[in-house]
Amino acid sequence: MDDAIDPTDTPAPENGSARPATGGGRRTSTPAVSCDGVVIRYGDTLAVDRLSFEGRAGQVVALLGPNGAGKTSTVEALEGYRPVSSGSVRVLDLDPRRDHTALVPRIGVMLQKGGVYPMLGSAQVLHLFASYYHDAEDPDHLLDLVGLSAVRRTPWRRLSGGEQQRLALALALVGKPEVLFLDEPTAGVDPEGRIAVRSIIADLADRGICVILTTHELAEAERLADRVVIIDHGRMLADGTPAALASGTADGSIRFSTEPLIDTADLATTLGAGATLEEERPGFYRLQPPPGAATPAVVATLAGWLAERDLALGDLRTGQSLEEAYLAITGSREAADPGAPGAPDGRAGRGSHGLRSRGSR
Amino acid sequence: MRPLVAQLRAEVTMIFTNGETVFLTLGIPVVFLLFFSAVHVLPTGTDHPVDFLVPGILALAIMSTAMTALGIGTGFERGYGVLKRLGSTPLGRPRLLTAKIIAVIAVELLQAVVLVAVGYALGWNPGGAGGALVAAAVLAMVLGTVAFGGIGLALAGTLKPLVNLAVVNALFVILLLLGGMLIPLGKLPGWLEGIAKVLPASALADALHGALGNGTPVSTRDWIVLVVWAVAMPVLAGLTFRWE
Numbered sequence: 001m002d003d004a005i006d007p008t009d010t011p012a013p014e015n016g017s018a019r020p021a022t023g024g025g026r027r028t029s030t031p032a033v034s035c036d037g038v039v040i041r042y043g044d045t046l047a048v049d050r051l052s053f054e055g056r057a058g059q060v061v062a063l064l065g066p067n068g069a070g071k072t073s074t075v076e077a078l079e080g081y082r083p084v085s086s087g088s089v090r091v092l093d094l095d096p097r098r099d100h101t102a103l104v105p106r107i108g109v110m111l112q113k114g115g116v117y118p119m120l121g122s123a124q125v126l127h128l129f130a131s132y133y134h135d136a137e138d139p140d141h142l143l144d145l146v147g148l149s150a151v152r153r154t155p156w157r158r159l160s161g162g163e164q165q166r167l168a169l170a171l172a173l174v175g176k177p178e179v180l181f182l183d184e185p186t187a188g189v190d191p192e193g194r195i196a197v198r199s200i201i202a203d204l205a206d207r208g209i210c211v212i213l214t215t216h217e218l219a220e221a222e223r224l225a226d227r228v229v230i231i232d233h234g235r236m237l238a239d240g241t242p243a244a245l246a247s248g249t250a251d252g253s254i255r256f257s258t259e260p261l262i263d264t265a266d267l268a269t270t271l272g273a274g275a276t277l278e279e280e281r282p283g284f285y286r287l288q289p290p291p292g293a294a295t296p297a298v299v300a301t302l303a304g305w306l307a308e309r310d311l312a313l314g315d316l317r318t319g320q321s322l323e324e325a326y327l328a329i330t331g332s333r334e335a336a337d338p339g340a341p342g343a344p345d346g347r348a349g350r351g352s353h354g355l356r357s358r359g360s361r
Numbered sequence: 362m363r364p365l366v367a368q369l370r371a372e373v374t375m376i377f378t379n380g381e382t383v384f385l386t387l388g389i390p391v392v393f394l395l396f397f398s399a400v401h402v403l404p405t406g407t408d409h410p411v412d413f414l415v416p417g418i419l420a421l422a423i424m425s426t427a428m429t430a431l432g433i434g435t436g437f438e439r440g441y442g443v444l445k446r447l448g449s450t451p452l453g454r455p456r457l458l459t460a461k462i463i464a465v466i467a468v469e470l471l472q473a474v475v476l477v478a479v480g481y482a483l484g485w486n487p488g489g490a491g492g493a494l495v496a497a498a499v500l501a502m503v504l505g506t507v508a509f510g511g512i513g514l515a516l517a518g519t520l521k522p523l524v525n526l527a528v529v530n531a532l533f534v535i536l537l538l539l540g541g542m543l544i545p546l547g548k549l550p551g552w553l554e555g556i557a558k559v560l561p562a563s564a565l566a567d568a569l570h571g572a573l574g575n576g577t578p579v580s581t582r583d584w585i586v587l588v589v590w591a592v593a594m595p596v597l598a599g600l601t602f603r604w605e
Contacts, residue, residue, distance in 0.1 A: 079449050081605075105451045115446030117438070119375055131367035132450045175450070 030093050032057050032179050032210035033078060037087035040073045040234070047073040049234040050087065055227070057178070060201060060211040062225035064218065064326070070234035071214035072112055075181050078212065079109050091179055105133060108177030110168045112184050112214075116156045122167050123152035126174060133175040142170040147196055161188035169197060173204075180204060182213040186220055198224055222322045230329055237329045246325045254287045254298065255280075257314035258306060270305050271298060283314070365456050372464035375434065382430045386468055390422045390476055397543065398483045404548050415480035415487075416498075416569035417542040420505065422472040424536060424562060427465050427506040432513025432529040435461070440522030445605040465510060469502070487573050497579045498572040504587040505565035511594025512561075518602030536562035541570070558582075561590040 033055035040048035048070040055061040063071040076082040077089050080096035080103065089096055094103045109115075117125055123143060130136035143149050146166040151159060159167065165188060172180055185201070186194045201211055201224055215221050221228045222242045230238040230245070238245055260282040268277045274290035275298075289298040295318050306313050376382050397403050398411040405413040438444050447457060477485075512532070516525050538544065539553065540562025546554050557563045564586035571577040 081445070081448065101451075101453070104449055107449065109446065109449040111442055111446055114442030116441070117371070117375065117443055118441050119379060120371065124371070124374075128367055128371045129450060132364045132452045171446075 029057075031055060031090075032059075032092060033061070033212055034090045035074065035078070035087070036089075038074065038077060038084050038089060039086045040070070040077060040082060041085040047234050048077070048084075051231065051234065051236050052087075053229045053236065053239055055179075055210045055212050057210050058205050058208045059227060060205045060213065060225045061227045061229060062221040063212070063214045063229050063231055064216070064221040064225075065231035065237075066216055066330075069216075069231045071216075071231055072183055073234075074231070075183050075212060075214055079107065079181050080104075105175060106178045108172035108175055108180040110165075110172040110180075110182045110185055112187075115168060116164070116171065118157040119155050121153040121155055122148050122159070122163075125156065125167070126170055129171050129174045135176055137174045137176055139170075139174065142173060145173075145200065146170045147193070162190045162193040165189050166193060166197065169200065173200075178209060180209055180211045182211065184215060185213055186215070186217075194220075218323045218326055228322070230326060232330055238325075242322045245329075246322045252289060252295075254289065254295070254302070254316070254318050255285065256287065256302065256316040257284045258311045259283060262309075262311065267302070267305050271301055364452050365460055368452060368456060368460035369463050372460050373467060376430060376464060376468055379434075382434070386422065386426050386430055386472060387475060389425065390418045390472060391479055393421070393543065394418050394476060394479055394483070403543055404545060406545060409484070409486070411480060411483045411485045412487075412574055413545075413570065414543070415476060415485045416573040417566050419473060419476055419502070419573070420540065420562065420566040420569050421537060421542045422476060423469060423502055423505045423565065424509050424540070424542075425533065426468045426472065428509035428513040428536075429529050429533045430468070430513075431461065431465055431510055432517045433526055434517075435514060436517035436520065436522045436525035436529070439517060439604065442605065448604055462510070465506060469506065491576075494572040494576060494578065498569055501565055501568035501572070501579055501583070501587060504591045505561060508561040508565075508587060508590035508594050511591070511596075511598050515594055515598040515601060518598055518604075536560060539563065541566040559586055561587060564590075 031054040034053075036052050038048055038051045039046070051070070051074060053061065063074060065071055073082060077084050078091055078096055080100050083097060091103060092106055096103055117128075120128070123139060126139035126142060130139045140149075143152055146169055148159075148163060148166055148170065151163060154163075156164060156167065165185065169182070169185060172182065182201070186197050189197060201213070205211055205226070213224065215224075226241060228238075228240065228242055228245055229236060260279070262279075262285075264277040264279060264285070268275045271277075271287070272290040272293060275293075276288040278286045278288075280286050287298070287302065289295070299316070299318070303313060376386075394411075394414055397414055401410055403410060403414075407413055435444075444457075448454075513529060516528055516532075520528060539549070539557040539560060541557065542562065546557050546563055546567075549557055564583040568579040568583045568587070571579055571583075
């Protein structure tokens, strides 16, 4: 992508470097997007419950949560589709409903589903949408960017799911938005398409666009977002950078695997007073080092103890992934709220393979 | 202006690239006109059925475009989330609606040209239709367009796309049979005729039969029926339309 996607009047992220890695440093300027104590009710159902967060220019904010958590309701309130029952939503310092006409030329929207004329060809739809804006992106360039040049004449209904998502993304970009709302942008997109979508989103943020996206996939949030807002049952459970969220719930424990039924008492003694050891399932152990112990030293002692006994060291990990943090966060809430339904989205992540599949970020 | 022109072009493109719509708006009226002027099975009460058929089928054409094609198209756009998505573009509802109205009128003009041409070719003699009667016929067609458009949008804005498709098509057939377009209302049983007379289809067909057929002015009752439907249905559509 070249500078054809170049919002002319949005501020570049400060300090010149790529994206603000720390979730956008505090700035005195108004946030591009803000939710303040937002409550959304549908009849008796409370979809969003006192949700507050902000997104700044150049920032990618992921609303992460299971299906039905209130993510779409929140995004649609910001897009002006939905009134809020109480609290306030502001986008580019405008009210999404009252100032709708002033706001729509400056935002880009990708709905969770559909939103495109089914009978018109990709290029036709993109040209049509381009005509709505005073200063539109070149549709042919956009088609190229999202990799749909080969299907420029194909009507929407004959595109694959991933192609439909990418066309919807292109349509969201065609008006050169300052704020982009993407509801599940990578759902149904094949791995190659995901990589393309991720790189487009990262590039947009580099150019100072505020991207608000929803996802129920942890890996997506971890890879895409500068800031993750974890929502469940309409409430915010956590808000921070993926790294901060992961370390925030980290308890300093170390996980490793070796043979089952090792002498945990002896190992704990070797590690020093206060160390605890637990075999979570056969061959998989969770080690809580003694207070104040340095992790490298603990790992060295552990490795030495295993070596003496000629035991193999399998999986070894200190710290935790966002996935574990997510499970810890949503799990603790469920523990505190017995009425809440079970697992976040039923993802397989809590099983064996998910915990090890770290993102490359 | 540019968004409106582009939207209008898209609306017209969608109408003419959709085989069903072309069949509905041009195919059916032309085939009916050709068939029933050649095969004298309809109780038109004249030796020269084309004189009865052209005005009636013009009314049918108006109904097929303003109610059926507009209603089905809009229903699917709503079902596909297109209308919702357009809500977050600068296009705006007034321009969207304007584009749809102009597209409907453009299709109707094309229908009128084709049907009148075919009618003349079949020996249609519009009787004593003078300027005033033609003007009355055009006004009746405008009112009919508004009334049928209102019905189509009222259904499209509330029903699921497939239900809407079925209901709009069923309504098309019912109004075709009860509208006096092909079968004179006098042939209906009394109770059914009573119902038929207050429908917009029969008021429009009757107005056109008079103005473009036997040269009689449009009756006050037809005007009242047309105006009532032309006001009531768009208002109903406006009040009930759900964009998503």
